[in-house]
Amino acid sequence: AQSVTQPDIHITVSEGASLELRCNYSYGATPYLFWYVQSPGQGLQLLLKYFSGDTLVQGIKGFEAEFKRSQSSFNLRKPSVHWSDAAEYFCAVGTSGSARQLTFGSGTQLTVLP
Amino acid sequence: GAVVSQHPSRVICKSGTSVKIECRSLDFQATTMFWYRQFPKQSLMLMATSNEGSKATYEQGVEKDKFLINHASLTLSTLTVTSAHPEDSSFYICSAGVTGPGADTQYFGPGTRLTVL
Numbered sequence: 001a002q003s004v005t006q007p008d009i010h011i012t013v014s015e016g017a018s019l020e021l022r023c024n025y026s027y028g029a030t031p032y033l034f035w036y037v038q039s040p041g042q043g044l045q046l047l048l049k050y051f052s053g054d055t056l057v058q059g060i061k062g063f064e065a066e067f068k069r070s071q072s073s074f075n076l077r078k079p080s081v082h083w084s085d086a087a088e089y090f091c092a093v094g095t096s097g098s099a100r101q102l103t104f105g106s107g108t109q110l111t112v113l114p
Numbered sequence: 115g116a117v118v119s120q121h122p123s124r125v126i127c128k129s130g131t132s133v134k135i136e137c138r139s140l141d142f143q144a145t146t147m148f149w150y151r152q153f154p155k156q157s158l159m160l161m162a163t164s165n166e167g168s169k170a171t172y173e174q175g176v177e178k179d180k181f182l183i184n185h186a187s188l189t190l191s192t193l194t195v196t197s198a199h200p201e202d203s204s205f206y207i208c209s210a211g212v213t214g215p216g217a218d219t220q221y222f223g224p225g226t227r228l229t230v231l
Contacts, residue, residue: 032218041205042225043120043207043222043223043224044209044222045222046219046221049219051218090157090158101160101163102148102220104157104158105157106156106157
């Protein structure tokens with residue numbers, strides 16, 4: 001069975017600083033990987049996804065993520081954080097062949113200081 | 115594109131009553147929809163997978179008689195919490211799957227906050 005680990009429960013950064021959120025996965029085959037963002041009381045918005053090809057994936061809102069098979073990681077990055085980026089971020093892995101069974105990490109809460 | 119709506123966004127009900135939550139894919143057809151439950155400060159827990167025209171597949175530990183799921187069309191799935199109790203209070207989120215070659219993705223609704231008194 002697949003699993004996802006987000007080691008950082010809470011991260012605080014200053015506005016304008018760079019950001020990296022960590023995600024490690026465990027899955028026997030080639031994973032489908034996703035990053036979602038959730039604002040308080042809201043559903044999840046897809047930031048980006050990786051299925052195959054270029055291991056550096058660009059997403060919305062200036063986010064990018066890099067798939068590193070050797071490290072079983074899919075870390076999310078942003079060069080300059082904005083106050084509106086404060087939210088909960090979830091990494092997820094989908095089973096081979098579809099995203100029909102997603103396993104989510106426990107989430108990382110991002111606080112942005114002015 | 116790929117917008118999913120949920121209704122209602124918030125519901126308060128008395129213990130013992132039933133509550134229906136609707137999930138709609140607004141601009142695409144979804145053969146598969148998913149229902150999740152999220153407790154405060156926690157991640158999403160998959161409750162069931164719903165395929166249009168067939169019975170839902172429930173995750174282990176989820177009572178199918180308590181959480182009735184109907185996926186009557188390619189754009190609508192409903193979750194009915196029957197005989198709700200305070201422990202059923204939670205944030206329920208649905209998602210709809212967009213499938214295609216290398217393009218399988220779930221798009222999520224805004225969630226429904228259920229409070230059972």
